[in-house]
Amino acid sequence: MSNTRLDDMEEATIRSRRVFQFALLVFIAFSGTAAQYGLQSRWDVVLSLGLGAALMLPSQWLNHRGHHEAAAGMVLAVATLSLFSIMWFSDGLRDSSLLGYPVILIGAGQLLRPRHFWLLLAFMLGCVVLLGLGTLNGWRTGITPGTELDRLTDSVSILLINGFLVWFLTYDMQNALVRLRAQIARFHASEKNLTYLAQHDGLTRLPNRILGNELLTEAMRVAAEEKNLVAMLFVDLDNFKDVNDSLGHSAGDDFLVQVAQRLRESVRQTDIVCRQGGDEFLIGLTGLQHPDAVAKVSQDILQKMQAPFQLRGIEVLASCSIGIALYPQHGNSFDELMRHADLAMYHAKEAGRNTFRFFSEDIRSSVTESLHLISSLRQAVTQEEFVLHYQPVYDLHSGRLLGAEALVRWQNPKLGMVSPGLFITLAEKSGLIVDIGQWVLTEACRQMQAWRQEGATDLFVSVNLSPVQFSRGNVEAVIAQALRETGLDPRQLELEVTESTLIHDTEKFITTLGRIQHSGIRMSIDDFGTGYSNLSYLQRFPVHKLKIDQSFVRRLMQGQKDVAMVSAIIHLAKSLQLTVTAEGVENEATREALTRMGCDQAQGYLFARPMPAKDFEAYWRTRPTLTPISRQI
Numbered sequence: 001m002s003n004t005r006l007d008d009m010e011e012a013t014i015r016s017r018r019v020f021q022f023a024l025l026v027f028i029a030f031s032g033t034a035a036q037y038g039l040q041s042r043w044d045v046v047l048s049l050g051l052g053a054a055l056m057l058p059s060q061w062l063n064h065r066g067h068h069e070a071a072a073g074m075v076l077a078v079a080t081l082s083l084f085s086i087m088w089f090s091d092g093l094r095d096s097s098l099l100g101y102p103v104i105l106i107g108a109g110q111l112l113r114p115r116h117f118w119l120l121l122a123f124m125l126g127c128v129v130l131l132g133l134g135t136l137n138g139w140r141t142g143i144t145p146g147t148e149l150d151r152l153t154d155s156v157s158i159l160l161i162n163g164f165l166v167w168f169l170t171y172d173m174q175n176a177l178v179r180l181r182a183q184i185a186r187f188h189a190s191e192k193n194l195t196y197l198a199q200h201d202g203l204t205r206l207p208n209r210i211l212g213n214e215l216l217t218e219a220m221r222v223a224a225e226e227k228n229l230v231a232m233l234f235v236d237l238d239n240f241k242d243v244n245d246s247l248g249h250s251a252g253d254d255f256l257v258q259v260a261q262r263l264r265e266s267v268r269q270t271d272i273v274c275r276q277g278g279d280e281f282l283i284g285l286t287g288l289q290h291p292d293a294v295a296k297v298s299q300d301i302l303q304k305m306q307a308p309f310q311l312r313g314i315e316v317l318a319s320c321s322i323g324i325a326l327y328p329q330h331g332n333s334f335d336e337l338m339r340h341a342d343l344a345m346y347h348a349k350e351a352g353r354n355t356f357r358f359f360s361e362d363i364r365s366s367v368t369e370s371l372h373l374i375s376s377l378r379q380a381v382t383q384e385e386f387v388l389h390y391q392p393v394y395d396l397h398s399g400r401l402l403g404a405e406a407l408v409r410w411q412n413p414k415l416g417m418v419s420p421g422l423f424i425t426l427a428e429k430s431g432l433i434v435d436i437g438q439w440v441l442t443e444a445c446r447q448m449q450a451w452r453q454e455g456a457t458d459l460f461v462s463v464n465l466s467p468v469q470f471s472r473g474n475v476e477a478v479i480a481q482a483l484r485e486t487g488l489d490p491r492q493l494e495l496e497v498t499e500s501t502l503i504h505d506t507e508k509f510i511t512t513l514g515r516i517q518h519s520g521i522r523m524s525i526d527d528f529g530t531g532y533s534n535l536s537y538l539q540r541f542p543v544h545k546l547k548i549d550q551s552f553v554r555r556l557m558q559g560q561k562d563v564a565m566v567s568a569i570i571h572l573a574k575s576l577q578l579t580v581t582a583e584g585v586e587n588e589a590t591r592e593a594l595t596r597m598g599c600d601q602a603q604g605y606l607f608a609r610p611m612p613a614k615d616f617e618a619y620w621r622t623r624p625t626l627t628p629i630s631r632q633i
């Protein structure tokens with residue numbers, strides 16, 4: 001119910017009570033006075049007072065029916081008239097009953113609207129004038145007319161002054177009341193607004209985590225009573241950062257608003273949808289009988305998210321990962337449910353995103369393992385437990401050794417040598433890749449410079465850069481620092497970025513790459529063919545080399561499809577004047593096929609596995625060369 005309605009109801013109750021109290025006072029006063037006049041056998045006065053007192057009863061009937069104004073009017077008019085009749089039958093304007101009129105006026109100021117107040121005053125003045133005239137003209141007896149004119153004018157003026165004063169007082173009071181009510185209304189509105197702001201997310205207008213906590217806790221309480229389930233869905237967008245980085249923050253905001261709307265539309269009105277923060281949302285499904293319904297809703301949400309989003313005239317495809325925890329199986333409190341739903345969401349991400357997972361004990365242990373690994377990885381960064389291995393890269397046409405790709409290894413005191421496949425993703429998720437990447441780059445440059453001083457002036461070293469180093473770290477400064485500290489010639493350094501890094505097709509990113517390439521460092525696109533299908537970016541990005549992903553290379557001898565793919569990549573690279581390197585060459589037949597297709601460079605187990613620095617040093621010192629293909633056939 002609105003505050004104004006509450007105020008109106010309160011005012012009506014007060015008004016009704018005042019009318020009643022006034023009527024009661026009149027009733028008591030009239031009855032008492034009538035009794036007194038009865039003792040004097042003044043039956044005319046007793047009759048008018050008795051009638052006045054009796055009329056208080058119908059006035060209260062009106063009051064009770066909600067006609068407070070009419071009831072008040074009746075009480076005041078009857079009182080005025082009764083006093084008039086006492087004065088008429090007694091001493092006229094000399095009668096002490098005249099003192100009752102100012103009192104009635106005070107009551108009228110409080111109980112009547114302005115129009116009725118002035119009417120009553122006019123009526124009162126009429127009575128006074130009639131009394132005066134009655135005495136002057138001898139219509140009533142008992143008073144010497146000579147002095148009555150003075151008394152009449154005095155009474156009229158006193159009544160008028162009294163009436164105006166009462167009116168001013170009432171008017172001021174009412175104005176003050178109106179102002180007070182307006183202030184209270186403003187206070188209520190801003191209080192309501194503050195509560196709303198404290199409980200809702202300003203962007204999506206969904207309840208925030210605080211209100212979400214309250215609503216879900218209440219839903220759990222009801223579920224406990226009704227013996228049913230509540231499901232908490234932890235929804236995390238898979239590509240929010242990409243949208244934000246590539247289209248800007250205001251498009252990111254639009255995106256979140258549209259996502260919130262779709263989530264709201266995916267569930268019932270009675271379900272709870274709130275924004276947990278950033279690109280994370282919490283959904284509470286209430287009154288469930290069976291977990292199957294949760295799977296269905298989750299599937300619906302995933303499907304709804306897949307319809308393209310319109311952001312600034314651009315169609316954007318999105319997806320989300322959902323973690324689910326159930327009350328009471330997976331937790332008894334909001335915090336516990338959220339922790340478990342979060343772990344399940346993390347697992348959904350690991351399972352390839354765009355999917356949902358229910359919380360289970362297995363999930364808890366696998367996530368705990370990952371978290372444990374992240375904390376060991378954090379230690380590894382401070383304790384410098386990383387080493388670099390180098391894998392030779394050859395020129396397929398001349399058979400000459402061109403350089404090596406630096407590949408990081410983690411020498412963990414307990415786990416032994418850990419391959420990057422196992423920890424790079426975790427390092428990227430935790431952001432530790434920024435520090436690891438900086439170490440790798442500096443170490444690779446330092447090593448190459450050391451070999452250069454030993455005579456390896458024509459070799460290069462290539463280093464992998466993670467997309468996270470671009471988004472979270474200051475890559476350009478790190479590269480410049482590594483070159484400055486080690487003194488390596490930039491022409492002996494190659495940097496590999498994956499296709500996913502290039503998805504950030506922003507002017508800023510292109511200029512950064514341009515500046516890096518301009519300094520003499522060569523840039524290559526790693527794992528080419530596996531990622532972003534839009535090839536137009538190749539023209540926009542200043543790169544020097546494409547590295548064909550080893551999955552195509554390894555299957556080259558097995559099927560026509562991969563031959564066509566590799567050949568298409570080589571042709572594309574040639575037409576853009578880019579060098580092509582094939583990764584993962586494991587046998588002679590593949591090497592031969594690649595050479596015939598016009599591939600420039602290759603690396604793989606056929607030539608050498610990645611090896612520690614000192615082994616690679618011995619390796620390049622022997623000046624190895626590939627056997628020409630023609631001689632082998």
Ligand SMILES: Nc1nc2c(ncn2[C@@H]2O[C@@H]3COP(=O)(O)O[C@H]4[C@@H](O)[C@H](n5cnc6c(=O)[nH]c(N)nc65)O[C@@H]4COP(=O)(O)O[C@H]3[C@H]2O)c(=O)[nH]1
Pocket residue numbers: 391406407408419420421424437440464465466526527550583584585586603604605606610
């Ligand atoms: N089956 C097979 N595999 C071959 C063959 N030749 C080379 N390889 C392996 O293929 C991977 C090539 O590296 P990548 O594509 O950059 O793929 C790398 C790279 O994406 C990432 N990585 C490695 N070191 C770093 C690093 O320092 N920084 C970053 N950001 N990522 C790194 O980890 C991935 C895996 O690295 P590794 O385990 O060292 O695996 C290396 C290498 O050992 C072959 O003939 N057959």
